[in-house]
Amino acid sequence: MPDLALDTLTADSLRAWLVDCVATHLDRPAEAVDTTAKLSDYGLDSLHVLAIAAELEDHLDISLDPTVMWDNPTLDSLSVALVRELSQNA
Amino acid sequence: MTVAAPTVGTVDRFTRHLHRLTGPGLALDAGELAALDRADAFPADACRALDEAGLPRHYVPTEHGGALDDFGVVMRLLRAVSRIDLTVAAAHGKTYLGAVSTWLAGAEEPARRLARRITDGEVVSCALTERHHGSDLLAGEVVARPAADGGWLLDGEKWLINNATRAGLVTVLARTDDAGGPRGFSLFLVDKARLAPGTYTCPPKVPTYGIRGADISGIALHGARVPADALIGRPGQGVEIIVKALHITRTCCAAMSLGAGDHALALAADFAAGHPADDGTPLARRPHVRRELGEATAGLLLAEATGLVAVRALHSLTGEMSVLSAVAKAYVPAQIDALIARLLHLLGPHGLLGPGDPHGQFAKAERDHRIIGIFDGSSLVNRSALIEQFPRLARGYRKGRVDAAGLAEATSPHIRPRPFAPAALSLLSTTGNSLLAGLPDAVAELRERARHRGDLAAPAALATRLLDATGRLHEAMAAVRFPPRAVPAEAFDLAERYELCCAAACALHLWLRGGPADGDVTWLRGCLVKALTDLGEPVEDDEAAVLDDLAGLLLDRPSGSFVSLLDRLESPS
Numbered sequence: 001m002p003d004l005a006l007d008t009l010t011a012d013s014l015r016a017w018l019v020d021c022v023a024t025h026l027d028r029p030a031e032a033v034d035t036t037a038k039l040s041d042y043g044l045d046s047l048h049v050l051a052i053a054a055e056l057e058d059h060l061d062i063s064l065d066p067t068v069m070w071d072n073p074t075l076d077s078l079s080v081a082l083v084r085e086l087s088q089n090a
Numbered sequence: 091m092t093v094a095a096p097t098v099g100t101v102d103r104f105t106r107h108l109h110r111l112t113g114p115g116l117a118l119d120a121g122e123l124a125a126l127d128r129a130d131a132f133p134a135d136a137c138r139a140l141d142e143a144g145l146p147r148h149y150v151p152t153e154h155g156g157a158l159d160d161f162g163v164v165m166r167l168l169r170a171v172s173r174i175d176l177t178v179a180a181a182h183g184k185t186y187l188g189a190v191s192t193w194l195a196g197a198e199e200p201a202r203r204l205a206r207r208i209t210d211g212e213v214v215s216c217a218l219t220e221r222h223h224g225s226d227l228l229a230g231e232v233v234a235r236p237a238a239d240g241g242w243l244l245d246g247e248k249w250l251i252n253n254a255t256r257a258g259l260v261t262v263l264a265r266t267d268d269a270g271g272p273r274g275f276s277l278f279l280v281d282k283a284r285l286a287p288g289t290y291t292c293p294p295k296v297p298t299y300g301i302r303g304a305d306i307s308g309i310a311l312h313g314a315r316v317p318a319d320a321l322i323g324r325p326g327q328g329v330e331i332i333v334k335a336l337h338i339t340r341t342c343c344a345a346m347s348l349g350a351g352d353h354a355l356a357l358a359a360d361f362a363a364g365h366p367a368d369d370g371t372p373l374a375r376r377p378h379v380r381r382e383l384g385e386a387t388a389g390l391l392l393a394e395a396t397g398l399v400a401v402r403a404l405h406s407l408t409g410e411m412s413v414l415s416a417v418a419k420a421y422v423p424a425q426i427d428a429l430i431a432r433l434l435h436l437l438g439p440h441g442l443l444g445p446g447d448p449h450g451q452f453a454k455a456e457r458d459h460r461i462i463g464i465f466d467g468s469s470l471v472n473r474s475a476l477i478e479q480f481p482r483l484a485r486g487y488r489k490g491r492v493d494a495a496g497l498a499e500a501t502s503p504h505i506r507p508r509p510f511a512p513a514a515l516s517l518l519s520t521t522g523n524s525l526l527a528g529l530p531d532a533v534a535e536l537r538e539r540a541r542h543r544g545d546l547a548a549p550a551a552l553a554t555r556l557l558d559a560t561g562r563l564h565e566a567m568a569a570v571r572f573p574p575r576a577v578p579a580e581a582f583d584l585a586e587r588y589e590l591c592c593a594a595a596c597a598l599h600l601w602l603r604g605g606p607a608d609g610d611v612t613w614l615r616g617c618l619v620k621a622l623t624d625l626g627e628p629v630e631d632d633e634a635a636v637l638d639d640l641a642g643l644l645l646d647r648p649s650g651s652f653v654s655l656l657d658r659l660e661s662p663s
Contacts, residue, residue: 040271049272054482054518066517067330070272 006060009086015079017059021052022075035075062086097506100157101166107143108170109650123175124449130295130302132256136178140171141211149186151193151510154205160507161338161401165345166656172349173652176458177301179346180465184252186342187466188214190335191261191277194512195323204279207259215257217248217309218332225471227263227329228271232311234264234278241317242278247293249308252465255292256305258282263332266325275328278320280311289314300457334515337411340419340466341404344397350459351390351426352652357452358433359383359644361442373440374645377638382436384637386429387644387653388620391613393425394655395596396589399500399525405507406499408514413479413523414592420472421589423463430456473585477570477577479518480584484568486522487560490530497524501599503659525595526560532598533557539607548633549611552618553598559627560591587625594621604659613658616640 004017015035023030026042033042039049049069057064068085072078111118117139126133140146148164150156158164164186172179185208192204208214223229232246244264254260260280267274282290293308323331362374362383373379400418404411434442434456443453463469476483499505521527533553540546563584570581597617601609615636622629644653 038271051478051481051518054479057520058482058485070330073271073273 004059006062006086009060009083011079011083014082015075018052018056018075018079021055025052033075035079038073039069039075040073056082060086097160097163100163101170104143104145104167105170108174111139112174118174118178120174120449120451123178124451124454126303127177127454128302130297132303132305133175133178133181136175137182140178140182145171145182146185146208146211149183149189150205150208151201154193154201156205156209159509161342161404161510162398162503162507165342165397165401168342168345169349169352172346173353174349176346176350176455176462177303179349180301180458180461181253181256181304183342183346184216185212185214187216187335187339188253188257188259188261190338191216191322191331192279194331194335194515195277195327196512197323200279200319200322204259212259213253213257214259214261215251215253215309216261217251217254218263219248219250221247221249221308225467227275227332230263230265230275232262232264234262234266234276237315241315242320244278244280244311244314244316247308247310249293250296250306251308253305254309255295255307260309261322262309262311263328266328272329273326276325277322277328277331278316279322280309280314280316280320284317285314288312298461300454300459300461302457330517333517334512336467337415337515338404340415340472341397341400341411343462343466344393344400344418344422346462347423347426347459348390348394348397350455350462351393351429352654354426354430354433354452354455354459355383355386355390355644356652357447357455358386358437358442359647361437361440361446361452363645365437365440365446367440373437374641379436380638380641380645381634382432383644384616384639384641385620385623386433387640388616388637389425389429390653391640391655392593392597392617392620393422393429395600395617396593397422398503398655399596399600402503402507403496403500403525405510406496407493407521407524408511409516410493410496410519410521410523411515412517413476413483413519414525416472416475417589417592419467420469420476420585421593423459424469424589425593426459427463430459470582473582474577476585476588477581480567480570480581482518483522483526483588484564486519487527487564488568490527491522492524492528492531493521494524494528497528497599498603500525501596501603503600503604503656523592525592525599526564528599529557529560529591529595532595532602535602536598543608545611548636549615549618552615552622552629552633555622555627556591556594556598556618559587559622559625560595563587563591590621590625594618597621600655600659604655609658612636612639613643613655 019030019033023033053064053066053069072081117135147157152159168179168183192201220230234242234244237243262278262280263275266276289312291310295307298306363372365373367373400414403414536553537550540550567584572578601614619629619634
């Protein structure tokens with residue numbers, strides 16, 4: 001997975017990390033993950049999606065409201081929303 | 091530090107009142123309740139008696155005018171009812187599940203209105219499941235569409251719903267976005283009296299294996315118009331609210347299992363003590379019967395420790411309830427089912443189900459309790475919820491993430507819990523599970539105390555083995571990888587082991603925090619032996635002998651009473 005640090009976080013770097021994370025969960029190559037598709041379209045159910053949030057939290061050592069994953073169902077919208085939320089909390 | 095004396099007073103008064111109502115011809119007479127069960131008839135007099143005893147006030151938080159400020163109290167009240175009759179407990183307690191979404195949504199005026207209805211005796215139901223989708227809430231097909239005048243129009247059928255026919259108010263989960271998904275559903279508090287004639291029907295009661303008299307039915311909505319203020323929370327919040335509500339209700343379900351377990355264990359013990367074997371001595375004097383009764387007692391105490399800590403955790407480890415509610419709902423009913431099955435296997439051939447039990451109470455408890463493991467999310471559903479959290483739980487354990495203050499409060503039953511803060515409920519635990527992450531310190535403390543108290547050497551050795559098993563378990567949990575919707579079977583085995591480790595940890599934390607420092611350690615040894623045995627860890631014969639001592643607790647208890655940790659934890663140190 002690409003390295004990710006809180007102080008240099010951008011929507012692009014976060015999206016790339018999330019793509020790798022989802023690809024790992026789905027056991028498929030990163031190129032096959034569409035960042036405009038809803039995660040639920042990949043069969044990732046609500047709790048599984050939350051598990052991805054948990055990995056991100058652990059990686060960055062932060063706490064997220066897991067519902068951010070529900071309110072932003074695609075990786076594109078999620079990475080923008082997360083960067084916004086993290087910059088507010090910083 | 092406040093000693094929760096008023097708590098004990100409320101529970102004791104209620105329990106004594108219930109006991110008085112068990113007399114011949116009264117509302118809780120075992121013979122009457124058995125006759126109703128045989129006829130699949132609803133125990134209406136019994137439920138009315140609970141209304142008159144003021145139980146509904148305990149479903150309403152104090153901020154809305156009720157008496158609920160400690161989930162430990164409502165748990166003990168429902169446990170007391172469940173010792174008498176599980177159909178009555180499930181029928182009456184359902185109103186809390188019907189109401190909790192409104193409490194969690196937080197709007198004041200709707201909560202106050204609902205509070206008044208409940209304290210006036212209204213029955214409130216909660217309709218989540220559907221005929222073709224079971225526990226898969228995101229597949230629900232009941233829809234709510236905005237009506238032209240600002241209200242909502244509801245269509246579709248909810249099915250296998252406890253009290254759907256009796257209730258005047260029903261909380262309904264409905265699809266408000268055709269695309270569905272976790273933001274595609276909303277909750278509505280449907281007031282049947284305000285629906286236009288013909289816009290709802292209730293399909294007939296379903297015959298069930300247990301709780302035969304209960305109103306397990308459904309509600310079909312046919313373009314039923316509800317006003318705008320029927321919406322609970324905001325549109326799209328339905329799944330989030332209900333998942334959090336289930337963190338509470340799944341935890342409180344332990345009350346019903348514990349009451350049924352108390353009842354079954356007391357019936358079995360009384361039977362074994364009074365029933366002579368072929369040689370004329372009471373069955374209870376036979377070594378293998380005594381050992382089994384002791385193991386059953388240990389199982390009950392482990393389940394009680396789990397329920398007790400989980401329900402207190404609602405107050406002090408609120409953000410961890412996605413884990414603890416799943417553990418409580420998966421483990422406690424399964425443990426009590428197993429306990430009842432083993433007692434039946436042991437004593438059935440000697441006539442436990444025969445003339446020794448004139449009202450068939452043991453058989454009824456067995457049938458009724460089988461239903462507890464299914465409703466409000468089955469053991470499988472709850473184990474899946476645990477498995478989804480394995481990576482985070484494994485990391486939390488490895489990093490030793492413990493909410494020390496919350497853990498100390500959850501495991502100190504004599505301390506009044508802090509006020510419940512609904513906003514702290516989280517769909518996923520942010521800290522992991524403090525009960526297990528705090529286990530290494532608890533074991534270290536027990537070993538330290540054992541240096542000064544000889545009788546703690548044995549439990550310290552057992553606890554050390556528990557810690558070792560818990561460490562290995564978390565390594566296995568961290569290694570589980572699976573694609574969506576393809577959970578491997580071994581993950582469910584790990585979830586079961588996880589529950590056992592949690593149960594044993596609850597017992598240890600409670601012993602360390604909840605009782606006097608020089609308190610008797612027999613029950614803790616029994617709980618650790620039982621948990622290690624169920625985990626498949628080695629237990630020596632001389633260690634297992636403590637189960638015979640636990641059988642003594644059961645057989646020598648005062649007539650009409652039950653074995654409970656609470657008697658050993660709440661006496662002032």
